[in-house]
Amino acid sequence: MGRRVPSLPPGMRSHRQHPGAPVRGDDRTMVSITQTMGKRRPRGRGERTNPWAYLFIAPAVGLYLVFSVWPIFRGIAMAFTDFRFIYPDTRWEFNGFSNFREMWSDEDFWNAVRVTIRFTLYVLPATVILALILAIAISRVTRMAGFYRWMVYLPVILPVAVTYLMFGQLFNTKFGLINMVLRETFSIRRPPRWLDDPDYALRALALTDIWRGVGFPTLLFLIGIYGIGTELYEAASVDGATGWQQFRSITLPLLKPVFALVLLLGLSSTPMVVDPMLILTGGGPRDSTTSLGLYAYQTAFQLGDLRLGYAAAMNLVLGMSSAVVALIVFRSLRGDEGPSGPRRFPWRRAGAESTQTTSA
Amino acid sequence: MVSTPSTIPAASPKPALLPDQQANRPPRWKQFWRSDWYWHLFMIAVLLVTFVPIIWMVSTSLKDRLGFAEDPAGLIPRNPTLINYRYMLTAVENVPIYMRNSFTLAIGTALLQVFVASLAGYAFARMNFRGKNLILTLLIVSVFIPRSGGLMALYELMTFLHLRNSLIGLILLFAANVPVPIFIMRQAFLAIPKEIEEAAILDGASWFRVYRQIALPLALGGMVIVATLAFITAWSDYLVTFTMIDLDSQMTISVGIQKVLSNSYQSALTAPQFRGQLTGETSDAAMLLTATLPVILFYALLQRWFMRGLTEGAVKL
Numbered sequence: 180m181g182r183r184v185p186s187l188p189p190g191m192r193s194h195r196q197h198p199g200a201p202v203r204g205d206d207r208t209m210v211s212i213t214q215t216m217g218k219r220r221p222r223g224r225g226e227r228t229n230p231w232a233y234l235f236i237a238p239a240v241g242l243y244l245v246f247s248v249w250p251i252f253r254g255i256a257m258a259f260t261d262f263r264f265i266y267p268d269t270r271w272e273f274n275g276f277s278n279f280r281e282m283w284s285d286e287d288f289w290n291a292v293r294v295t296i297r298f299t300l301y302v303l304p305a306t307v308i309l310a311l312i313l314a315i316a317i318s319r320v321t322r323m324a325g326f327y328r329w330m331v332y333l334p335v336i337l338p339v340a341v342t343y344l345m346f347g348q349l350f351n352t353k354f355g356l357i358n359m360v361l362r363e364t365f366s367i368r369r370p371p372r373w374l375d376d377p378d379y380a381l382r383a384l385a386l387t388d389i390w391r392g393v394g395f396p397t398l399l400f401l402i403g404i405y406g407i408g409t410e411l412y413e414a415a416s417v418d419g420a421t422g423w424q425q426f427r428s429i430t431l432p433l434l435k436p437v438f439a440l441v442l443l444l445g446l447s448s449t450p451m452v453v454d455p456m457l458i459l460t461g462g463g464p465r466d467s468t469t470s471l472g473l474y475a476y477q478t479a480f481q482l483g484d485l486r487l488g489y490a491a492a493m494n495l496v497l498g499m500s501s502a503v504v505a506l507i508v509f510r511s512l513r514g515d516e517g518p519s520g521p522r523r524f525p526w527r528r529a530g531a532e533s534t535q536t537t538s539a
Numbered sequence: 540m541v542s543t544p545s546t547i548p549a550a551s552p553k554p555a556l557l558p559d560q561q562a563n564r565p566p567r568w569k570q571f572w573r574s575d576w577y578w579h580l581f582m583i584a585v586l587l588v589t590f591v592p593i594i595w596m597v598s599t600s601l602k603d604r605l606g607f608a609e610d611p612a613g614l615i616p617r618n619p620t621l622i623n624y625r626y627m628l629t630a631v632e633n634v635p636i637y638m639r640n641s642f643t644l645a646i647g648t649a650l651l652q653v654f655v656a657s658l659a660g661y662a663f664a665r666m667n668f669r670g671k672n673l674i675l676t677l678l679i680v681s682v683f684i685p686r687s688g689g690l691m692a693l694y695e696l697m698t699f700l701h702l703r704n705s706l707i708g709l710i711l712l713f714a715a716n717v718p719v720p721i722f723i724m725r726q727a728f729l730a731i732p733k734e735i736e737e738a739a740i741l742d743g744a745s746w747f748r749v750y751r752q753i754a755l756p757l758a759l760g761g762m763v764i765v766a767t768l769a770f771i772t773a774w775s776d777y778l779v780t781f782t783m784i785d786l787d788s789q790m791t792i793s794v795g796i797q798k799v800l801s802n803s804y805q806s807a808l809t810a811p812q813f814r815g816q817l818t819g820e821t822s823d824a825a826m827l828l829t830a831t832l833p834v835i836l837f838y839a840l841l842q843r844w845f846m847r848g849l850t851e852g853a854v855k856l
Contacts, residue, residue, distance in 0.1 A: 228668045231746040235662035236674070239655040239717045246715035248681070250689030250696060257692055270695070313585065319578040327582050329842050330590070336838050338793040339777040341831050344800060344823075349592055354820055356595050359612040390589065443683070454777050458797060479691050480782060487691045494691065 257491035264485035278492035288493065290466055291474040294381065295497070298470055299449045301385035302392070307441055309393050314400030315430070328401065335394040343458040346387040350374050374460055377467035384455045384468055392449075396441045403437035404430065439512040446505035450497060471497050600624070600824035604817050611820070623817055623825035633787060634826070637795040641774055641833070644706050644713075644791055648773040649766040651714040656765055657758065659717065660724025661750050665733065675725075678718040690782060697783055704786045712783070713773045720765040727761025728754055763844045767837065774834050792830045799826055 261274045282288045317327045334342065349355050350373035361370040373383045407429070415425050453472040456462055462469035462477065469477075471493060479490035594614050599607065601619040610617065627634060662668070663675055693712070694703075702708025731754060739749045755762075780794045787795075800823050838845060 229666045229746075230668075232662040232666035232668035232671070235666070235746075235750075236659040239659035239721060240674070242655060242711065242715040243678070243717050246693070246696075246712050247689075247717075250692035251684060253692035253695070254689045257695075262695075264694075313582075316578050316582050316585075320575050320582065323579070325842075327586070329838075330586050333835070333838065334589075336771045336775060336834055337831055338775040338796075338834065340793050340796050341827050344797060345592055345596055345827055348820065348823065349595070354611055356592070356612055363612070390592075447683070457781070458777070476690075480694070487695065491691045 254491050255495060257488055258495040259492070260488040261486070262488035262491075264479075264487050266484070269488070274488075278489050279496070281489065282493060282496065287466070287469070287474060288471075291469050291471040294467070294469055295450050295452075295471040298381060298385055298388075298452060299446075301382060302388050302449050303442075303445050305385075305389050306393050306396060306445065307438070309389065310396035310441070311400055311434075313393065313397045314404055315426075317397070317401055318404040328398065331397050332394040334391050337391075339391075339454050340458055342391050343387060343455050346383070346390070347374065347459050350383050375464055377464045380460055380464060380468050384459065387455055387459075388449075388452065392445075396445070399437055399441055400434065403434045407433050435512055439509045442512065443505045443509045446508060447501055450501040596824045596828055599821055600828050602821050604821070607818055607821050623822045624829070626817060626822055627825050627829065631799060631822075631826070633790075633795060634792070634799060634829070636788065637790055637792040637799075638829075640706060640789060641791040641793065644709055644780075645770045645774040645833075647706070647710040648713040649769040651710055652717070652720055652769040653762050653766050655714060656717055656720035657724045657755060657762060658750070659721045660761070661728050661754055663721065663725045664728035665736065665754070666746070675721075678721060682718045690778070693779075694782060703783050704789050706789055709773075709780060709783060712779065713769065713776070716772075720769070723764050724758065724761045727758040727764075731757045760844065763841060767841045767845050770837055771834050796826060796830045 258278060259273050259275065260269065261272060261278070262269050313331055317324055317331070320327065349357050352358060352370075352372045352375060355373070357373070358370040361367045371379045373379050411429050411433075412425055415429060420428075450470075451472045452470055453476050456468045456470055456473040457476065460468045462473055475490040475493040475497070478493070479485060479487050591614070595612075598614050598616050599611075600623050601616045601621070602610075603618075603620045603622050606616055606618055606620070663671065697703045697708055697712070700708070702711070736749050736753055739753055740746070744752075774791075775793055777793055780791055784790050784794065790798075
């Protein structure tokens with residue numbers, strides 16, 4: 180095939196692609212950039228600084244500094260103040276760690292932590308498994324793969340509010356589609372009251388979030404599977420490996436970096452969830468859906484003195500702990516493929532993995 | 540999960556089939572049986588189940604009161620009618636304002652982001668300057684820093700800048716999300732052969748002119764990708780818009796839709812000509828679909844670019 184592919188991302192062994200894979204001019208992805216990050220490229224000698232360049236990057240970097248970088252640092256600083264929005268003077272009144280002490284004895288905070296953990300456990304494993312299954316199915320298909328990719332990603336781009344309100348109607352106790360089907364097809368006399376029932380509300384929200392969120396990991400897995408190429412599978416099937424064996428010993432291990440990325444992104448975004456609760460339940464019934472993100476949001480923007488400081492502290496705790504969990508998972512997934520680890524692929528050239536392992 | 544070598548043309552290591560082997564090919568039904576039909580079946584089943592909510596929405600929005608009462612769960616309306624849409628366009632306040640605001644926000648964000656990101660992407664692709672690699676690496680790493688805690692700080696900042704309740708402020712805010720667009724634009728510029736630009740520079744053209752007149756037209760693909768991502772992100776956002784905007788005159792449809800739905804009984808009272816012809820469920824469905832339609836259209840028209848944008852490195856959307 181005369182296709183020109185300039186560079187291979189690490190881990191990709193072959194230019195031959197799955198039948199349904201899109202033809203791309205350049206296979207470098209951000210994923211591959213993060214994998215090779217931190218390695219020095221040789222500096223070109225005699226390259227002179229072009230002052231125009233600073234003018235060119237100024238608008239972008241300026242916007243970024245003001246609206247993205249500043250809020251990160253200000254958010255951290257705010258966590259150590261008792262800033263209440265209706266008293267602007269309290270903006271810079273630092274109070275040390277008293278926000279965090281208050282959190283420790285705040286019953287609502289701990290409830291919110293439990294809700295957040297339950298929500299993450301409902302959503303994340305299901306999303307990852309579903310995404311993997313969908314990605315495998317799409318990669319096996321010769322025709323219409325583009326259509327499937329399009330459909331799978333469609334829920335992600337829908338306006339958030341529309342998706343959740345739509346599911347709000349689906350979960351409606353009386354006229355929602357789900358309960359109508361349960362009543363008529365499965366003749367369940369009293370189907371659950373979903374969003375009005377403390378036992379079911381969080382699960383209903385989790386289902387909605389899975390529906391909305393599965394497209395993106397599917398696409399990441401799909402990129403990973405397309406990157407594996409078809410040669411390994413051909414070799415394996417010549418050797419008589421069954422489909423399940425191929426999946427176990429080719430697809431899964433080679434997708435490890437993608438798993439790491441998917442879990443990293445999922446673990447750093449799912450616990451922050453605010454939207455479905457804010458739109459559908461407002462935290463109810465009986466605080467059964469007050470996630471930590473929502474509790475912080477209400478503290479900051481809807482309740483009493485609008486305590487931005489306390490909310491920022493809660494968000495800091497939330498962000499730090501989910502980042503720590505995400506990094507632990509990321510490292511443990513990326514780490515055990517090291518040079519001293521078990522060699523799962525005898526046919527792989529020695530040292531072929533070195534590009535992947537050093538950067539984690 | 541048997542791989543299907545027969546579907547791979549040319550470069551396969553096996554020699555092409557000889558004529559007599561071709562005669563020995565398995566019969567049609569066997570070929571079909573060995574093909575990927577069960578994966579198609581699986582995908583279609585999954586997609587049908589997944590898209591039942593949307594199909595139900597579409598069908599509900601095409602029913603009138605009677606149609607919904609007779610068959611609320613039906614996925615195909617018996618007597619399709621557009622009355623819900625007529626009701627929405629004539630009787631429901633604010634929907635046209637919200638739609639206009641949404642378009643302003645989404646198009647403004649897309650334009651500003653294309654401008655800013657293409658300038659910076661060009662610098663990162665073609666120019667040499669101190670700190671180039673450092674800045675690029677910092678930009679990309681910062682994508683992975685969780686920033687939901689920044690919402691409180693952002694609220695303070697926008698109040699301080701008097702940009703709350705203003706679409707301009709929101710445009711700046713959304714356009715400031717530059718790392719992924721810069722990366723995409725840089726890739727687009729790197730894909731262009733640099734000889735023409737070098738010649739132009741030698742001939743004394745300014746960098747800005749080279750960028751405007753030579754590089755930019757050739758990087759149209761990257762610009763479309765960036766604009767698509769920006770448009771859809773800005774249109775679909777809820778949390779940030781909800782936090783920053785509480786004036787009706789500046790609200791977008793993605794946030795205002797909730798307000799419209801909860802007020803829909805009130806609007807029904809003010810429009811007697813529709814009384815008795817529709818219910819809350821049917822008109823709600825019509826409004827939800829209307830709020831979605833522009834993104835779906837955009838997504839459908841530009842789907843090729845969009846997928847390229849995602850595979851080329853849009854890690855966050």
